[in-house]
Amino acid sequence: MxxxxxxxxxxxxxxxxxxxxxxxxxxxxxxxxxxxxxxxxxxxxxxxxxxxxxxxxxxxxxxxxxxxxxxxxxxxxxxxxxxxxxxxxxxxxxxxxxxxxxxxxxxxxxxxxxxxxxxxxxxxxxxxxxxxxxxxxxxxxxxxxxxxxxxxxxxxxxxxxxxxxxxxxxxxxxxxxxxxxxxxxxxxxxxxxxxxxxxxxxxxxxxxxxxPADRRWVTATYPISREYVDEHGERRFVNDFPVDPLQVIGPVATSAAEPSAIEIDWPEVLFGPFTVAVLVEGSAAEDRARAVQELLSAHGAQAGVSTGPPPWWGRPPGEEILLEVRVPPGEIGTAMAEIGSAATADIRARGSAATAVLHVALPADVAPERAERFVTDMRDGVEAVGGRVFVVTAPEEIARRVDRWGRVxxxxxxxxxxxxxxxxxxxxxxxxxxxx
Structure with a gap:
């Protein structure tokens, strides 16, 4: 009607x-x-x-x-x-x-x-x-x-x-x-x-x-870029993940600490560090959190334990232009690399490291053609390892340019x-x- x-x-x-x-x-x-x-x-x-x-x-x-x-x-x-x-x-x-x-x-x-x-x-x-x-x-x-x-x-x-x-x-x-x-x-x-x-x-x-009788959060921050000096003597950065996210997450996920959640926050995809936060719940939460702290510190980060979550915990990285990236759990590092390599703007990512579901937010003022290119480039790499990229929400002009769901x-x-x-x-x- x-x-x-x-x-x-x-x-x-x-x-x-x-x-x-x-x-x-x-x-x-x-x-x-x-x-x-x-x-x-x-x-x-x-x-x-x-x-x-x-x-x-x-x-x-x-x-x-x-x-x-x-x-x-x-x-x-x-x-x-x-x-x-x-x-x-x-x-x-x-x-x-x-x-x-x-x-x-x-x-x-x-x-x-x-x-x-x-x-x-x-x-x-x-x-x-x-x-x-x-x-x-x-x-x-x-x-x-x-x-x-x-x-x-x-x-x-x-x-x-x-x-x-x-x-x-x-x-x-x-x-x-x-x-x-x-x-x-x-x-x-x-x-x-x-x-x-x-x-x-x-x-x-x-x-x-x-x-749960008790809860503890353990957080640690890792670099994704490496500084070097080029042939002209100028300082440069390369986004090559000197710390592999899977090497950090894997031992924690399979540890006797039995974490309830392992999350990643990556507020500056272009060369910014990423933070891993782990939640342990129930009996002996403090002791289990200390065991997780040792695992996270093994990769050179200073890990800390707290009784409350980090401020970003459980929140999407943005609302106006939001994507969801899903890959097999062993491919979380690949997903982050694809996000990083496709990024050409102020992009933020956050989500579940252990179950490999990440949300990616683009700035509200990003040019539609740039958003389209980012989604296309990232989707090509993610789908190659059995993953998917879904455009959760986007302004009409951007939504018209991209396939929201990808291959189904x-x-x-x-x-x-x-x-x-x-x-x-x-x-x-x-x-x-x-x-x-």
Whole structure:
């Protein structure tokens, strides 16, 4: 449906109003990657989400789910967007079975609220989401995972059940106490990372962990450049990693210290040093941290131990132009070398050293042609070792120049899944990989 068809718009508005769900006109803060919807629906239950989606399907409305809105600028702009389904009113912790280390929550609960609720029972959901205002639904839809993915896994690993509303209004459940399932699919895992293109996550059930008794962070900084004197007697620098990142990270990752996270911060990709930070948790954290300190100091750095994280811990290096680089764990040094060799501007990188997932931020004022060249050059090198480069978010002019997702081997399967769950392309059309 388009705004140029006032009769159909009026009919759709009447049908939405007839559901009894709160409805408002969209405002300037409701844009989805630059695309403005017509309305915002605020359902208060799974049944109300289903009612809204039945109307949207019947009237050809394109729908985008939204939680806290903290990641609406991520991913591709939808081909069209008539209606936002805002889950802010689905904000209850429905069940906390502390003895079973399980929690069931509605999708609109913020991660900060959930953390506070669980902490009162001495437990946590170990996802380390950087923004406490992000919702459970949004965290799952974008598959966010923080530094402790090394020990606890990602959102997909910690999710053990979900209630989903499909594009036609069908309510489906998987995991836990299943009422209606979709044969052959683990819905929770399938919907995690789907950017709202398959349906709306209404509820989620997670596996929890006890809060650690103690925590220690160990940090050390290493050079990536080497100074030399050229044939004219002038001082020069070469970006050749005199300390191999893998040689630093490998012994720590496999040590008896059992780290929960190993992160890298590289604030100045052009010749700047990189910092490795390691988190150890639980019993004897102090002693285990000292063992890590010795391992990090073996490469010539002065390693320190603290009871709090470094200020950059768990935060993306930027927001306006952000890339995600994934390589096999043994190729973290290759990924950093490719980032460094492609860099021609003030670029920052940060991420998980042990699981080899790095985020790279370009300056907001970078020229579009320079950004395009950087992505292309880096992608060529990273894909050669089995990795991927994904453009998380970028201004429109840059986004038009680059392939956001790069090579995707499972694209055919993903398109068949989209056809199975949303044949009429109601849910966030075009927002995901391959225009799904």
């Amino acid at each position: 388009t705004a140029a068809d006032p009769t159909r718009e009026s009919t759709a508005a009447e049908a939405l109003a007839a559901t009894g769900v709160t409805l408002r006109d969209a405002g300037p803060d409701d844009d989805v990657a630059g695309v403005k919807p017509r309305w915002v629906a605020l359902p208060e239950s799974t049944e109300e989400i289903a009612a809204v989606l039945r109307v949207a399907s019947a009237h050809g409305l394109a729908v985008v789910p939204v939680g806290g809105g903290t990641k609406l600028h991520w991913g591709r702009p939808p081909e069209r967007c008539d209606l936002l389904i805002d889950t802010c009113c689905l904000n209850e912790v429905l069940e906390h079975a502390s003895g079973d280390l399980v929690v069931r929550v509605q999708a609109g609960v913020t991660m900060g609220t959930l953390a506070q609720t669980l902490a009162r029972g001495g437990q946590e959901l170990a996802l380390d989401v950087p923004d406490p205002d992000a919702t459970v639904g949004g965290t799952l839809a974008t598959a966010i995972a923080g530094p402790r993915r090394l020990r606890y896994g990602t959102a997909r690993d910690l999710l053990i059940g979900a209630t989903i509303v499909l594009a036609d209004g069908t309510v489906a459940k998987s995991g836990g106490k299943v009422v209606k399932n979709v044969a052959g699919y683990d819905l929770g895992k399938l919907f995690t990372g789907s950017y709202g293109t398959l349906g709306v996550i209404a509820e989620a059930t997670f596996r929890l962990h006890p809060l 081997g499972a694209l055919g399967l993903m398109r068949r899944v989209k056809e199975r769950f949303d044949p009429e392309r109601v849910m966030a059309p075009g927002r995901f990989v391959g225009g799904i």
